[in-house]
Amino acid sequence: MKSFSQRTKEMLARLEIGDDCCCEAEMMGILMFAGKFKGLEIRVSLESLDAIERLAALVKRCLDVDVQIKSLRSSYFCVLSDKKVLHKILEYEKLKSGFSQKLIKNECCSAAFLRGSFLGGGTMTDPNKNYNMEFTVYSPQIHNEFKKLLENMGLGFRSIEKRNGFVLYTKNSDIICDALAHMGAFSAQMEILNVKIEKEVRSDITRTSNGETANMDKVMEASSRHIRAIDDIEKIMGIDNLPDDLKEVAHLRRDHKDLSLEQLGKKLVPPLSKSGVNHRLRRILEIAENL
Numbered sequence: 001m002k003s004f005s006q007r008t009k010e011m012l013a014r015l016e017i018g019d020d021c022c023c024e025a026e027m028m029g030i031l032m033f034a035g036k037f038k039g040l041e042i043r044v045s046l047e048s049l050d051a052i053e054r055l056a057a058l059v060k061r062c063l064d065v066d067v068q069i070k071s072l073r074s075s076y077f078c079v080l081s082d083k084k085v086l087h088k089i090l091e092y093e094k095l096k097s098g099f100s101q102k103l104i105k106n107e108c109c110s111a112a113f114l115r116g117s118f119l120g121g122g123t124m125t126d127p128n129k130n131y132n133m134e135f136t137v138y139s140p141q142i143h144n145e146f147k148k149l150l151e152n153m154g155l156g157f158r159s160i161e162k163r164n165g166f167v168l169y170t171k172n173s174d175i176i177c178d179a180l181a182h183m184g185a186f187s188a189q190m191e192i193l194n195v196k197i198e199k200e201v202r203s204d205i206t207r208t209s210n211g212e213t214a215n216m217d218k219v220m221e222a223s224s225r226h227i228r229a230i231d232d233i234e235k236i237m238g239i240d241n242l243p244d245d246l247k248e249v250a251h252l253r254r255d256h257k258d259l260s261l262e263q264l265g266k267k268l269v270p271p272l273s274k275s276g277v278n279h280r281l282r283r284i285l286e287i288a289e290n291l
């Protein structure tokens with residue numbers, strides 16, 4: 001079965017290709033994160049056919065170069081050796097840091113670059129298991145600039161240095177949702193929101209039922225104190241010798257051990273308030289103590 005991350009990428013890859021200004025940003029996002037130089041060629045390997053087809057379409061649109069797609073076991077790759085493609089990539093390579101100024105022409109282009117970066121080097125965990133989104137990047141310059149770009153979009157990612165590069169990651173579900181929304185992955189964003197709502201509802205139910213149990217415990221504790229007192233009264237003086245108002249409540253308490261004071265009050269004729277019932281039971285407790 002396909003992972004959540006794969007499904008999200010496939011969905012992104014099938015989005016309509018954006019405005020002209022965004023095409024280069026998205027293409028370069030994929031190439032910077034997934035392209036590997038091999039002599040005078042760049043090899044790009046992606047796990048989904050949709051994603052590699054999208055790269056081919058972007059290269060065609062930006063540079064008018066046809067790209068051959070090949071498949072190898074479970075992944076798909078293409079080899080870019082056309083001078084125009086190499087020239088474009090070297091142009092950005094030379095910029096090292098500062099590439100985003102050239103790449104991000106309008107606000108929309110940041111989102112396109114983010115989408116390309118995710119298709120090329122991003123991954124995320126199924127929100128039902130955990131909240132995690134991360135990008136792996138090998139060049140320190142791309143890492144620094146990408147981190148700044150994310151910050152400018154309001155997406156605060158943390159980063160750790162690994163043996164052969166950097167991982168930018170977040171475990172914050174709000175940031176993940178925002179990042180997905182920027183990329184245009186609205187169905188994935190909705191899935192996370194649904195998981196969050198479900199989790200909140202579940203914890204509300206647990207909290208409520210814990211609260212109900214605690215209340216029930218209190219009711220039973222008070223009730224058993226009353227019953228002990230009523231039993232003592234019955235043994236020593238007899239319940240029927242209590243004043244009428246107390247006699248009525250004492251019988252009711254013995255017959256309905258698990259009712260709250262409020263519920264007991266409703267059973268009286270005429271009904272009595274919770275504090276009225278409480279008052280009578282306190283008098284019963286007092287009588288029992290002084291026997």
Ligand SMILES: [Zn+2]
Nearest residue numbers: 021022108109
């Ligand atoms: Zn744009």
